[in-house]
Amino acid sequence: MNFAFTDEQNELRRMVHDFLDETSPETEVRRLAETSLGYDPDIWLRFAGELGLAGLAIPEEYGGAGYGFVELGIVLEEAGRTLFGAPLLSSVVLAASTLLALGDKSANADYLPAIAAGTTTATLAFAPPSARLVDTDAVRVDATRDARGWTLTGTTSYVLDGHTADLLLVVARTGAGLSVFAVDGAAPGVARTPQQTVDQTRRQATIVLDAAAARLVGDEGEACAALAGVFDLATVALGAEQVGGAARVLEQAVEYAKIRVQFGRPIGSFQSIKHKLADLHLTVESARSAAYHALWVAAESPDELPEAASLVGGCCGDAFVTTARENIQVHGGIGFTWEHPAHLYFKRAHSSRLLFGTPAQHRQRLARLVLAASTD
Amino acid sequence: MSISSAAGSEAGSEDFEDRATFTARVRAWFEANAPRRGSAEDFSAVHVVSGQTVEEFNEREEHAVEVTRNWQRKLYEAGLASPSWPTECGGQGAPEWADEVVLAEQSRWGVSTKMFAVGLEMAPAVLFGHGSAEQRAHYLPPIVRGEQTWCQLLSEPGAGSDLANVQTRATPVEGGWSVSGQKVWTSHAGGAEYALLIARTGTREEGRKGLSCFALRMTQPGIDIRPLRQMSGGYHFNEVFIDGAFIPEIGLIGGLGDGWLVLRTMLASERAAIGGGTGARSSTQLIGLVRRLGLQDDEGVREIVAAAVIRERTLDFTRFRIAAGHRVAAAGSVTKLLYSEHARLSSEAAMTVLGLAGTVADDPESAPWIERLLFAPGLRLGGGTDEIQRNTIAERGLGLPR
Numbered sequence: 001m002n003f004a005f006t007d008e009q010n011e012l013r014r015m016v017h018d019f020l021d022e023t024s025p026e027t028e029v030r031r032l033a034e035t036s037l038g039y040d041p042d043i044w045l046r047f048a049g050e051l052g053l054a055g056l057a058i059p060e061e062y063g064g065a066g067y068g069f070v071e072l073g074i075v076l077e078e079a080g081r082t083l084f085g086a087p088l089l090s091s092v093v094l095a096a097s098t099l100l101a102l103g104d105k106s107a108n109a110d111y112l113p114a115i116a117a118g119t120t121t122a123t124l125a126f127a128p129p130s131a132r133l134v135d136t137d138a139v140r141v142d143a144t145r146d147a148r149g150w151t152l153t154g155t156t157s158y159v160l161d162g163h164t165a166d167l168l169l170v171v172a173r174t175g176a177g178l179s180v181f182a183v184d185g186a187a188p189g190v191a192r193t194p195q196q197t198v199d200q201t202r203r204q205a206t207i208v209l210d211a212a213a214a215r216l217v218g219d220e221g222e223a224c225a226a227l228a229g230v231f232d233l234a235t236v237a238l239g240a241e242q243v244g245g246a247a248r249v250l251e252q253a254v255e256y257a258k259i260r261v262q263f264g265r266p267i268g269s270f271q272s273i274k275h276k277l278a279d280l281h282l283t284v285e286s287a288r289s290a291a292y293h294a295l296w297v298a299a300e301s302p303d304e305l306p307e308a309a310s311l312v313g314g315c316c317g318d319a320f321v322t323t324a325r326e327n328i329q330v331h332g333g334i335g336f337t338w339e340h341p342a343h344l345y346f347k348r349a350h351s352s353r354l355l356f357g358t359p360a361q362h363r364q365r366l367a368r369l370v371l372a373a374s375t376d
Numbered sequence: 377m378s379i380s381s382a383a384g385s386e387a388g389s390e391d392f393e394d395r396a397t398f399t400a401r402v403r404a405w406f407e408a409n410a411p412r413r414g415s416a417e418d419f420s421a422v423h424v425v426s427g428q429t430v431e432e433f434n435e436r437e438e439h440a441v442e443v444t445r446n447w448q449r450k451l452y453e454a455g456l457a458s459p460s461w462p463t464e465c466g467g468q469g470a471p472e473w474a475d476e477v478v479l480a481e482q483s484r485w486g487v488s489t490k491m492f493a494v495g496l497e498m499a500p501a502v503l504f505g506h507g508s509a510e511q512r513a514h515y516l517p518p519i520v521r522g523e524q525t526w527c528q529l530l531s532e533p534g535a536g537s538d539l540a541n542v543q544t545r546a547t548p549v550e551g552g553w554s555v556s557g558q559k560v561w562t563s564h565a566g567g568a569e570y571a572l573l574i575a576r577t578g579t580r581e582e583g584r585k586g587l588s589c590f591a592l593r594m595t596q597p598g599i600d601i602r603p604l605r606q607m608s609g610g611y612h613f614n615e616v617f618i619d620g621a622f623i624p625e626i627g628l629i630g631g632l633g634d635g636w637l638v639l640r641t642m643l644a645s646e647r648a649a650i651g652g653g654t655g656a657r658s659s660t661q662l663i664g665l666v667r668r669l670g671l672q673d674d675e676g677v678r679e680i681v682a683a684a685v686i687r688e689r690t691l692d693f694t695r696f697r698i699a700a701g702h703r704v705a706a707a708g709s710v711t712k713l714l715y716s717e718h719a720r721l722s723s724e725a726a727m728t729v730l731g732l733a734g735t736v737a738d739d740p741e742s743a744p745w746i747e748r749l750l751f752a753p754g755l756r757l758g759g760g761t762d763e764i765q766r767n768t769i770a771e772r773g774l775g776l777p778r
Contacts, residue, residue: 003700269777274770289693367678
């Protein structure tokens with residue numbers, strides 16, 4: 001494995017960092033959190049079109065830049081630092097990865113170039129209402145076919161950016177098993193209701209489908225294996241985002257500990273604060289190592305992906321939660337206020353930790369994999 | 377045989393072969409020469425932590441030293457011992473990555489020269505950082521050849537975490553210095569040819585400014601080594617009483633009064649050496665234990681296994697990142713803390729998995745874990761306590777005020 005970043009990758013990080021510095025300051029994150037869209041379409045078009053960041057990991061034949069998850073991970077880490085409100089996880093990670101995993105050339109040619117350009121936003125809908133875990137057995141959307149083609153009926157929830165996505169990739173059940181269908185977000189028979197998300201910087205919606213026209217993507221009944229890979233990639237991508245967020249809140253805590261004076265000295269000179277922050281540093285660097293490894297695996301060694309992804313799922317979400325939670329404590333009262341950004345990260349951390357499997361679930365899977373693989 | 381015929385005595389790193397070629401050659405050499413498990417040179421028994429009597433411990437430790445010494449010599453003869461060192465110091469003048477390649481291969485084969493870490497890692501860190509070319513050419517070649525091992529004479533009864541309080545004194549005499557004082561917690565003092573010594577050359581009031589660093593020959597009159605028994609039952613540590621031992625001029629490393637500066641280099645290197653691990657794969661061994669006990673389907677056991685795998689791999693990946701040039705603040709303290717914590721938690725986890733078998737040391741499954749369990753507290757002390765490491769991370773790594 002190779003952990004060294006190339007000059008080009010370092011340049012990419014600087015570019016994304018500068019762009020987000022300019023377009024996603026805290027004031028903007030807060031403004032967008034109050035809007036119905038939840039993101040700024042003009043900024044998204046610049047991000048995708050001008051900078052080419054949405055198509056980074058999409059192959060060139062489908063209008064992307066043909067890079068891989070290492071580059072995408074750099075973007076997500078930077079996005080996580082600033083809580084960038086955008087259909088990045090939904091459209092670029094979930095939807096694009098689902099299309100690529102299903103390998104339907106015609107659908108890819110129809111959808112991926114617009115996703116890469118940012119002119120279409122897409123998302124993946126897989127969970128029924130009140131779902132506790134990612135579980136494809138629980139899918140509650142049914143697909144039926146008649147002379148006019150496929151239609152979908154049922155309800156799906158927790159759909160990332162589901163209220164705004166132009167293209168919905170919906171996991172539905174047919175007689176042959178699970179399949180993925182493309183549904184126009186504005187089509188008749190599609191009713192979308194934003195959910196009241198704990199993390200206001202990332203939106204989710206419930207989508208009720210009532211005989212909505214749909215297009216089968218990939219082979220009927222063959223979605224399960226592809227989706228397992230997609231959730232692994234999503235876990236890894238989310239891990240990179242979580243590391244970015246965790247690193248940022250640790251910086252906030254360290255900066256504050258240096259300037260906040262109590263008992264006549266900066267609180268960062270007290271060992272209780274020093275040791276807390278040192279422990280968080282270990283937590284963040286360990287999580288970062290897990291995420292970077294898994295990004296490399298996603299790009300270069302897909303056979304190792306399930307293990308690498310569960311390693312990420314088993315530690316990065318918890319690392320972000322720990323860091324975001326302790327950041328509030330280091331700040332004291334001001335950290336508990338609405339005006340301070342600490343709670344934005346706290347909410348992002350807790351929500352993102354649950355998106356693609358809980359840490360405990362990932363650790364159980366990791367253990368199953370390593371215990372089965374061992375020949376000792 | 378010499379693997380490195382390309383590197384002549386004056387070869388600079390620009391003349392050295394590329395990494396892929398070197399790696400392939402090192403791999404082939406290890407394939408042909410690395411000791412197999414179960415062979416007489418098997419390294420899995422080299423990590424000695426216990427003994428019923430000091431004689432038994434010494435016998436086991438001498439055997440371990442012999443196995444390690446032979447391996448070091450073999451590496452040297454193949455041109456693979458510290459290849460990045462200049463040829464006049466016993467190396468090959470190779471780029472720094474050559475050391476990493478050899479280390480990675482050693483780890484893969486479960487062989488290690490960690491037992492000689494003071495000579496192979498800390499002494500060179502100090503000599504390259506603060507010593508003269510003459511000193512390097514004098515002290516380093518016998519280390520690389522596996523002929524001489526080193527120890528450290530740092531802590532004293534009144535100077536543990538507070539090393540600035542060292543009272544052992546070096547007084548100028550004809551041709552060098554005369555040293556007297558008492559040191560403690562010195563590992564491998566018995567077989568060591570030299571010690572890195574911190575002694576007071578100034579006044580007590582000068583604190584850290586009154587300290588200097590020396591290379592002290594251990595095999596001379598005036599040095600009395602008394603083994604201390606540790607909680608693990610081993611005699612790893614020693615008290616060392618020094619009464620008028622002599623150090624020639626060449627033995628002063630760094631300037632007079634620069635001891636604290638040199639010590640910081642030494643401790644950073646020690647942290648990195650401990651954080652670098654011993655090559656023991658405790659999560660792999662834990663997985664083997666769980667399988668043999670048939671506990672794969674126990675949810676609680678699986679949580680324990682996953683936590684161990686996550687700790688061990690993220691530590692490995694963190695080491696790789698540091699080696700690849702990622703900026704990790706206070707990297708040595710980070711890996712040292714992660715490693716000692718992993719050692720502690722893994723041995724505690726194994727006790728949970730073992731259940732009642734963990735109460736007896738003569739069970740073949742429990743024995744190696746009990747050794748680790750009883751050694752783990754020391755890992756959290758050596759090279760600076762957990763608390764000192766956290767202070768270092770906070771102050772030097774994160775920039776918090778003292």
